[in-house]
Amino acid sequence: MTVRELRVSLGxxxxxxxxxxxxxxxxxxxSKLAQGRQVAVVTNDTVAAxxxxxxxxxxxxxxxxxxxxxxxGEAYKNWESLxxxxxxxxxxxxDRQCLLVALGGGVIGxxxxxxxxxxxRGVDFVQVPTTLLAQVDSSVGGKTAINHPLGKNxxxxxxxxxxxxxxxxxxxxxxxxxxxxxxxxMIKHGAIADPxxxxxxxxxxxxxxxxxxxALADAVLRSCEIKAAVVAADEREAGxxxxxxxxxxxxxxxxxxxxxxxxxxxxxxxxxxxxxSDLSCRLGLLEAPxxxxxxxTIAAAGLPVRGPAWSFxxxxxxxxxDKKAExxxxxxxxxxxxxxxxxxxxxxxxLRATLSxxxx
Amino acid sequence: MTVRELRVSLGxxxxxxxxxxxxxxxxxxxSKLAQGRQVAVVTNDTVAAxxxxxxxxxxxxxxxxxxxxxxxGEAYKNWESLxxxxxxxxxxxxDRQCLLVALGGGVIGxxxxxxxxxxxRGVDFVQVPTTLLAQVDSSVGGKTAINHPLGKNxxxxxxxxxxxxxxxxxxxxxxxxxxxxxxxxMIKHGAIADPxxxxxxxxxxxxxxxxxxxALADAVLRSCEIKAAVVAADEREAGxxxxxxxxxxxxxxxxxxxxxxxxxxxxxxxxxxxxxSDLSCRLGLLEAPxxxxxxxTIAAAGLPVRGPAWSFxxxxxxxxxDKKAExxxxxxxxxxxxxxxxxxxxxxxxLRATLSxxxx
Numbered sequence: 082m083t084v085r086e087l088r089v090s091l092g093x094x095x096x097x098x099x100x101x102x103x104x105x106x107x108x109x110x111x112s113k114l115a116q117g118r119q120v121a122v123v124t125n126d127t128v129a130a131x132x133x134x135x136x137x138x139x140x141x142x143x144x145x146x147x148x149x150x151x152x153x154g155e156a157y158k159n160w161e162s163l164x165x166x167x168x169x170x171x172x173x174x175x176d177r178q179c180l181l182v183a184l185g186g187g188v189i190g191x192x193x194x195x196x197x198x199x200x201x202r203g204v205d206f207v208q209v210p211t212t213l214l215a216q217v218d219s220s221v222g223g224k225t226a227i228n229h230p231l232g233k234n235x236x237x238x239x240x241x242x243x244x245x246x247x248x249x250x251x252x253x254x255x256x257x258x259x260x261x262x263x264x265x266x267m268i269k270h271g272a273i274a275d276p277x278x279x280x281x282x283x284x285x286x287x288x289x290x291x292x293x294x295x296a297l298a299d300a301v302l303r304s305c306e307i308k309a310a311v312v313a314a315d316e317r318e319a320g321x322x323x324x325x326x327x328x329x330x331x332x333x334x335x336x337x338x339x340x341x342x343x344x345x346x347x348x349x350x351x352x353x354x355x356x357x358s359d360l361s362c363r364l365g366l367l368e369a370p371x372x373x374x375x376x377x378t379i380a381a382a383g384l385p386v387r388g389p390a391w392s393f394x395x396x397x398x399x400x401x402x403d404k405k406a407e408x409x410x411x412x413x414x415x416x417x418x419x420x421x422x423x424x425x426x427x428x429x430x431x432l433r434a435t436l437s438x439x440x441x
Numbered sequence: 442m443t444v445r446e447l448r449v450s451l452g453x454x455x456x457x458x459x460x461x462x463x464x465x466x467x468x469x470x471x472s473k474l475a476q477g478r479q480v481a482v483v484t485n486d487t488v489a490a491x492x493x494x495x496x497x498x499x500x501x502x503x504x505x506x507x508x509x510x511x512x513x514g515e516a517y518k519n520w521e522s523l524x525x526x527x528x529x530x531x532x533x534x535x536d537r538q539c540l541l542v543a544l545g546g547g548v549i550g551x552x553x554x555x556x557x558x559x560x561x562r563g564v565d566f567v568q569v570p571t572t573l574l575a576q577v578d579s580s581v582g583g584k585t586a587i588n589h590p591l592g593k594n595x596x597x598x599x600x601x602x603x604x605x606x607x608x609x610x611x612x613x614x615x616x617x618x619x620x621x622x623x624x625x626x627m628i629k630h631g632a633i634a635d636p637x638x639x640x641x642x643x644x645x646x647x648x649x650x651x652x653x654x655x656a657l658a659d660a661v662l663r664s665c666e667i668k669a670a671v672v673a674a675d676e677r678e679a680g681x682x683x684x685x686x687x688x689x690x691x692x693x694x695x696x697x698x699x700x701x702x703x704x705x706x707x708x709x710x711x712x713x714x715x716x717x718s719d720l721s722c723r724l725g726l727l728e729a730p731x732x733x734x735x736x737x738t739i740a741a742a743g744l745p746v747r748g749p750a751w752s753f754x755x756x757x758x759x760x761x762x763d764k765k766a767e768x769x770x771x772x773x774x775x776x777x778x779x780x781x782x783x784x785x786x787x788x789x790x791x792l793r794a795t796l797s798x799x800x801x
Contacts, residue, residue: 160520160524164520167589167591167595167596168591171589171591171592171595171762172591174761174762174769176769193520194558198597199555199559199596199597200595200596201585201595201597202584202594202597202598202599202677203598203599203677216463224562226562229527229528229531229533231527231532232531235527235531235560235561236527236556236559236561237561237562238559238598239562239563317563319476320754344564369734377532401534402531402534409534409536
């Protein structure tokens with residue numbers, strides 16, 4: 082199978098995304114970047130045991146190679162993990178010319194990217210996403226962050242990687258629940274930007290859930306294309322990029338309310354997309370059959386379609402610290418039809434009806 | 442006295458610096474920025490008691506006004522102070538459209554700027570520097586940072602303010618030691634970029650140390666012009682901006698070795714400039730009379746001209762974690778003559794001779 086390549090166009094911050102099976106062990110692009118530099122691979126114990134050795138060949142030209150292992154899970158996407166990276170880099174005298182490599186899922190990618198954004202005011206980094214969610218979402222677009230006890234992704238930066246290597250072979254070891262979480266973001270890409278892609282995902286759902294490499298590589302490519310196009314048009318989320326948050330106002334509230342890591346991010350987004358679609362219907366934007374179709378697809382992907390049984394007040398409280406909120410009033414990404422989304426505030430009554438219909 | 446204004450030219454990140462007495466209480470520029478936004482003033486107890494009330498008029502149009510007070514001193518330029526800001530902003534539901542105002546010296550400016558760089562991946566901020574050092578140095582150029590236990594300014598970002606208000610009246614309450622620390626950076630500007638300005642500083646030194654407002658405003662303006670020109674040419678310190686670190690390789694080592702806050706930053710830079718000039722002489726770049734003139738000017742400004750009595754190995758150890766170091770080898774900003782600086786590595790023998798001549 083050939084390696085698929087696309088380029089994220091961001092002027093001097095442009096970078097390539099390479100997609101295909103077996104990339105980890107034989108990447109010329111990574112070798113070139115690592116040549117003659119201090120390189121630190123940031124990963125967690127689970128991923129390190131499976132894949133860190135394969136990366137070694139691509140990093141052979143580094144002057145120093147460091148392995149930094151963080152505890153596994155969203156609960157550790159915090160200041161302590163970040164400081165562990167800084168401490169190792171400083172002790173090993175890593176300078177501003179060093180390169181960080183994020184080997185793992187979204188948590189590793191977000192922390193490593195943020196570490197790269199602020200270590201000595203900014204160093205280069207490479208994303209090697211090993212989960213479906215990270216391959217189609219968090220490793221594309223340069224959003225990096227850690228969580229704060231008072232809010233998810235509240236502390237972060239926009240910092241673009243120099244290269245993304247998405248090796249679909251790594252998805253074979255992914256638990257089914259994590260595969261489904263990745264599918265949530267792919268369904269999102271179809272829903273907000275490309276109805277044809279959504280139809281293809283629906284058709285290939287069984288192959289994707291069975292980790293068919295060709296089906297995965299094609300779908301990862303299309304999702305990355307959609308996300309890259311949106312990011313290129315609006316790197317710092319002043320406008321259209323916000324539509325990528327479809328399902329996320331509800332989703333973030335669910336994750337924060339349950340405590341990070343109880344539901345996977347993609348699971349919360351799955352239920353969140355149903356809730357946002359329901360809200361779009363109630364506001365007269367979306368037709369009911371489209372809502373039902375999305376609900377069915379999300380369920381067939383192995384994702385929840387209802388939020389936790391909380392009061393209206395609890396949901397609103399949780400949503401009002403969302404980064405899309407303005408002066409405490411949350412905003413929502415709504416669907417006008419498949420392939421077309423917009424961002425707006427909504428009346429309390431509609432929100433109340435959606436929460437009552439789609440949670441508990 | 443008229444308000445002096447200059448503009449830092451950085452494309453869409455350009456911003457004005459306003460300099461003059463009495464600006465705090467009557468700034469149209471600040472009023473406009475604060476209008477209709479959530480505004481947080483970050484300051485310390487000392488500065489708050491003296492100047493926070495004066496700012497109130499300029500912030501009258503804010504929807505929410507928050508005062509965040511940090512402990513005073515370089516020792517608190519750390520993660521704990523930063524998190525104190527995040528915690529207050531999150532509790533008060535400050536969104537991405539909020540504005541932070543740094544009211545204080547370099548420590549407050551650096552922490553607040555870094556908080557603004559990473560809070561919700563970046564919000565606007567204004568610098569209101571109340572020390573001479575901050576007015577001529579840290580508030581111009583967008584470098585923000587906190588210290589790490591293993592190194593000064595190791596964690597940070599480039600994040601430009603929307604406005605800098607330098608009210609020279611605030612310098613009247615500055616302890617003489619802090620005034621001298623500011624003079625160190627001004628002497629540096631003259632030494633690396635403008636011999637005529639250096640001569641003017643030497644001539645006006647008594648008036649400056651006596652806080653003459655016109656002399657201060659003129660000198661602050663010229664220092665800001667020099668720094669702004671260097672920053673505009675090289676925002677992210679890929680080249681010429683590094684010359685602003687004249688005296689800083691030694692200076693940072695002194696600060697780190699003594700423990701932050703023992704010597705003021707400007708004091709360490711004062712001794713560091715003498716050491717760097719001595720090194721420049723030993724390498725055949727600079728004439729001995731220029732070294733002696735600089736040593737005299739730095740002493741006359743009330744600054745130390747010798748480093749602490751440490752071994753060569755101790756100095757090298759401390760300097761090898763400097764951000765200008767590459768793979769553990771420190772680089773130095775050397776003078777070729779007054780007004781011309783360059784960055785390079787140096788032979789151990791010359792460094793050893795300089796340390797033995799200029800420390801202890």
